[in-house]
Amino acid sequence: MVFCTKINYIKVKTPRKYLQSSFIDSLRLFVKGGSGGNGLPKFGGIGGQGGNVELVAKDNYALESICSVYKNKRIIAKHGRDSTHNFILGIPGESIKVEVPTGITVFTDDGMKIGELNKEGEQLIVARGGTGGHSKNGFLGLQGQTHSIKLDLKLISDVGLVGFPNAGKSTLLKALSHAKPKIASYPFTTIRPNIGIIMYKDLRQISMADLPGLIEGAHANKGMGHKFLKHVERTKLMLLVVDINGFQLSPQHEFRTCIDTIVLLNKELELYNPSLLDKPTIIVINKMDTNNAWKTLDSIKHQINNISDTFEAYPENLRPNKPLKFYEFLPISAKEGERQFKVLKTN
Ligand SMILES: Nc1nc2c(ncn2[C@@H]2O[C@H](COP(=O)(O)OP(=O)(O)OP(=O)(O)O)[C@@H](O)[C@H]2O)c(=O)[nH]1
Known part of the structure; x- marks a missing residue:
């Protein structure tokens, strides 16, 4: 028997600015703490401490905004003042607080x-100011720390779509939200994460990130590599999207069945970060509208439910050590209608 459930949603907001196409997810900056001021040997005066460069997490903030505030991407804190007759303790240099998006790893x-900044308001010193001059350093203020740093942004979305290329991730995102991802029948149509916001009638919202397709060997930087998997680390739920008909990257590559793709995705996730395997996961079996899809599903249903039993059949380099924990699998057809997403379930 087949049940059809329509997921209700109402109009979706325009994605936040940092989720639109100019979106960047990493940024390099030059940061320098201020130098310490010189001391005053005659009176034992101590130079002011140089200012620090500190990052402060801010929600709904974009990396691009940092570029518009610091156009040359160089951030240098103020120097501490020298000790003088009037100010025996030199005035400390002002620290610079740089706002960065929440979800940054530095x-x-x-x-x-x-360090990491995962909550709004969290702070991280990335370049300390130099100590002011005093009796133990010959009254000469020290230079501040200098670093070239990389800010790496992990998106925060509730649901992450993970799968091989062409599985239908973008089609699913488009069906569920007002996001307009590029969809085509060739692999790697998605080259950067797309986010859609699904708004329910009761005003609950769910954000869903469609990530570029993984392929076997992504851990060895094949295809787009693993670099987009960092975005899944912060999602609450992972949706593994697989094509019921399997996947073949090109005629030169081996054909992979639906079960193979699940096992190989399991392996790639494990190689990236084994803790991802503990994340709540649902397997979405897509393209159930195609010929013989239900017949194929019937024949592999048992294997999907007991995926670790299939591991033995794979060579050691492809065999996962630990199975993904998936709550359920959902056979769907993401393509069924522009604004309709059907969850088709057999009993
Ligand atoms: N028959 C059928 N085709 C589908 C379905 N969902 C997606 N497709 C088709 O599969 C192809 C790939 O779909 P995409 O949504 O671009 O796949 P993707 O997983 O985002 O692919 P990448 O961007 O390469 O990672 C397109 O030609 C879609 O029209 C489905 O439910 N049924």
């Missing part, structure tokens, strides 16, 4: 993580 140029 790295140094050599890839070392400085």
